[in-house]
Amino acid sequence: MEFVNFGGSTEALLEAIATGKADAGIGMALRWLKPLEQGFDVKITAGLHGGCLRLLGAKSAGITDVAALKGKTIAISDHASPAKNFFALLLAQAGIDPETGVEWRQYPADLLNLAVEKGEAQALADSDPRTWIWLKDPKFTEVATNLSGAYADRTCCVVAVRGSLIRNDRAAAAALTRAVLEAGHRVHENPEDAARIFSGYGGKGSVEDLAAMLRSQHHGDRPVGTDLKRQLVLYGDELKQVNVLKRTTDTAKFAERVYADVLS
Numbered sequence: 001m002e003f004v005n006f007g008g009s010t011e012a013l014l015e016a017i018a019t020g021k022a023d024a025g026i027g028m029a030l031r032w033l034k035p036l037e038q039g040f041d042v043k044i045t046a047g048l049h050g051g052c053l054r055l056l057g058a059k060s061a062g063i064t065d066v067a068a069l070k071g072k073t074i075a076i077s078d079h080a081s082p083a084k085n086f087f088a089l090l091l092a093q094a095g096i097d098p099e100t101g102v103e104w105r106q107y108p109a110d111l112l113n114l115a116v117e118k119g120e121a122q123a124l125a126d127s128d129p130r131t132w133i134w135l136k137d138p139k140f141t142e143v144a145t146n147l148s149g150a151y152a153d154r155t156c157c158v159v160a161v162r163g164s165l166i167r168n169d170r171a172a173a174a175a176l177t178r179a180v181l182e183a184g185h186r187v188h189e190n191p192e193d194a195a196r197i198f199s200g201y202g203g204k205g206s207v208e209d210l211a212a213m214l215r216s217q218h219h220g221d222r223p224v225g226t227d228l229k230r231q232l233v234l235y236g237d238e239l240k241q242v243n244v245l246k247r248t249t250d251t252a253k254f255a256e257r258v259y260a261d262v263l264s
Contacts, residue, residue, distance in 0.1 A: 010080075014040045017162045024161040024176050028053075028127075029235055030082035032160065034244055036258045041163035043260035045177040046224045047155030047231065048184050051217035053083045053146040054131035055090075056113075059139055061122040066094045066144055070101050075121035077109035082156070083125040086146050088242045098242050113137065132213040133205050147218065154231055155223050166260050174262040181222050188219035224263055229255045 010031045016022045018041045026048065036042065055074075057063025063072065069091065076084045088098035096102065107115045112124040113134045123143065124134075134140055146156050159180045166173045187194040195203070195210035203210055223231060236251030245251075 011035050014042050014160075017042045017160065020162065020164070022162070023165050024159060024173075026157060026159050026180065028082040028156055029158050029232070030085040030156070030239070031080070032158065033232070033235060033239060033258070034080070037245055037249060037254065042160050042258075043163050043166055044158045044160045044228070044232070044258055045166075045173065045260055045262050046159050046181055047222055047228050048157040048159060048180065049187075049217050049219045050151070050154050050156050050221055051145055051147040052128040052156055053086050053125070054128065054135065055083075055087050055123060055125045055143040055145070056116075056131060056134060056140045057123045057143045058116050058121075059141050063123050063143060064141060066090050067096070069123060069143075070096050072122040073103040073105050073120065075107050075112040075115040075124040076104050077107065077112060077126055079104060079106060081126070083127055085239065085242070085244055086156075087125045087144065088244075089238045090144055090148070092242055113140070116140070128213050128217070129203060129205050129210060132216070133209065136209075153218075153221065154234075155221060155228065158228075161260070161262070163260075166262060170262055173260075177262055181224075184219050184222050187214055191215050191219070225261060229259050232259060 010027060013025055013027065014032065014035050017025050061072070062068060084104055091098040091102060105121055109126065109130065112126055115121045116124050117139065135142055146154065159177055161173045161176065191214035192207065192211045194214055195207045198210055199207050232255040233251045236245055236249065236254055239245040240247055240249060240251070
């Protein structure tokens with residue numbers, strides 16, 4: 001197996017998988033569902049874990065809950081980021097229009113905390129490990145994560161495989177999916193070991209910090225089959241409410257189309 005460190009956009013990654021330049025990839029469901037709606041020949045085969053998105057508020061601005069964000073500015077790294085998509089859902093559920101009730105302001109990912117410290121934004125939304133490391137700063141408080149409330153059992157990251165590989169070599173697609181799920185099990189069972197490995201590949205933060213971060217996430221939750229399709233339907237319905245997916249999309253049919261059972 002060859003690993004490719006892919007630094008392009010989500011759409012470019014999915015195109016690379018769909019056209020055979022890569023066989024599979026790992027990413028966030030809330031980033032992948034929109035381009036998958038557009039018809040890439042890529043299928044989700046498993047969920048990997050939950051809990052790597054965080055919304056941090058500035059204590060000085062009194063941001064301690066989602067309701068306090070009305071009229072405020074939230075620093076993000078990308079207007080199509082999974083963090084923006086997810087926390088837009090929480091804003092809508094709190095009665096705040098995520099398009100007009102807050103301002104989303106884009107900054108380079110590594111500078112989001114500085115935007116808040118300078119007062120240009122009152123909160124930031126991003127993913128671990130950055131948000132976990134920034135949370136150690138006493139100027140920040142954790143407002144919400146993608147394990148908050150009804151999302152406690154939701155997966156956030158998924159593995160997806162090229163459609164033609166599933167059709168032509170299902171055994172390979174199944175073996176690849178199982179390998180990733182086994183790796184997730186190892187993270188769950190021994191986060192310290194996983195943190196050491198991640199640190200060796202350039203992961204930011206101390207091994208102790210990274211292990212604590214992994215323990216805060218749900219690496220023991222790796223849905224497949226009916227459970228994963230249920231979650232994809234829920235995400236689809238919610239993304240329609242915040243105008244990410246088309247209002248006309250049948251989310252039950254959509255989930256059936258983008259999910260492939262390679263393990264049974």
